[in-house]
Amino acid sequence: MIIDLRDYAGEFCSSRTDPSIPALRQCVRNALLQGDIVQVSRKRIKSITVSFLDEWLGPIIVELGLERVRKEVRFDPPLEPILAKQLERSSRLRTQQPG
Amino acid sequence: MIHLEDIAESILQGKPLLPLLKDSSENGIFNALSDLGMADIEIQAVLEELLLNAREHGQNKNIMIYMGCHVGWFFAVIRDQGPGIHMTLPKNPRLADTKGKSAAALIRLAVEEGITGTGTVGRGIGLHILSELVSSRRAESLVISDGGLFVQVGDVFLERYARIPTDGTLVAIKVEIQK
Numbered sequence: 001m002i003i004d005l006r007d008y009a010g011e012f013c014s015s016r017t018d019p020s021i022p023a024l025r026q027c028v029r030n031a032l033l034q035g036d037i038v039q040v041s042r043k044r045i046k047s048i049t050v051s052f053l054d055e056w057l058g059p060i061i062v063e064l065g066l067e068r069v070r071k072e073v074r075f076d077p078p079l080e081p082i083l084a085k086q087l088e089r090s091s092r093l094r095t096q097q098p099g
Numbered sequence: 100m101i102h103l104e105d106i107a108e109s110i111l112q113g114k115p116l117l118p119l120l121k122d123s124s125e126n127g128i129f130n131a132l133s134d135l136g137m138a139d140i141e142i143q144a145v146l147e148e149l150l151l152n153a154r155e156h157g158q159n160k161n162i163m164i165y166m167g168c169h170v171g172w173f174f175a176v177i178r179d180q181g182p183g184i185h186m187t188l189p190k191n192p193r194l195a196d197t198k199g200k201s202a203a204a205l206i207r208l209a210v211e212e213g214i215t216g217t218g219t220v221g222r223g224i225g226l227h228i229l230s231e232l233v234s235s236r237r238a239e240s241l242v243i244s245d246g247g248l249f250v251q252v253g254d255v256f257l258e259r260y261a262r263i264p265t266d267g268t269l270v271a272i273k274v275e276i277q278k
Contacts (some may be wrong), residue, residue, distance in 0.1 A: 012129075012147075016151075018227055046125075047125060047129060047140065047143045047144060047147055047150065048144065050144060051151055054224065080144070081235070082145070082232060083141075089224075091211070092212075
């Protein structure tokens, strides 16, 4: 399955309150539960924030596990180190006592 | 060489050494970085996160973004005129140890992963990823809120009183331009 982020969230995937996030989350969750690999295209967006990633994929990481999301949700181009690290951070912050 | 604190103080004194962006939005940041030849996704992501902080914790009050380059270094400053970290952080009901801390110590606490004024799971990202960026590059950051000042150079941290206190929060970053 291919998701073009621009079609959902526009050029800037920025705020954690972006109205596109629930639909994006549902889309990825359904695909993973059906055994699909999700290809996320970032080619037509200008930026994505760690807050957006956390709000979008954080609940799925808690539900399905970090390794599964890392393996089955593939970004094109790949996430830069600070963004990629957010997946791990989302898992950690959402499964431990928050500060 | 211009020091980050000089840039921050020039802004607080109303004589900024960096140009003010006319558009203090995500698009404004993107265009300014492009104009400066700094098409750097990580810096864009960190600045946008700080902008989100300013909008939320700074109550979207008078957000100003300054950006520029000088002799091989990129500089950016995001300033809001909200209540400041010393007012927002103690509102987190899960943080019991904020009482009696100095303004600078509260900023240091806010830089840690997952520490937020909202107390909401998953939050507390903006200042922390700024710190990660500074650790991973030749870079410095500076945060002034109330009368406190917090500086990070690589993996070295410094807390002290600000020479010029501010209402709201000022966050500044200096990153070596990669050739």
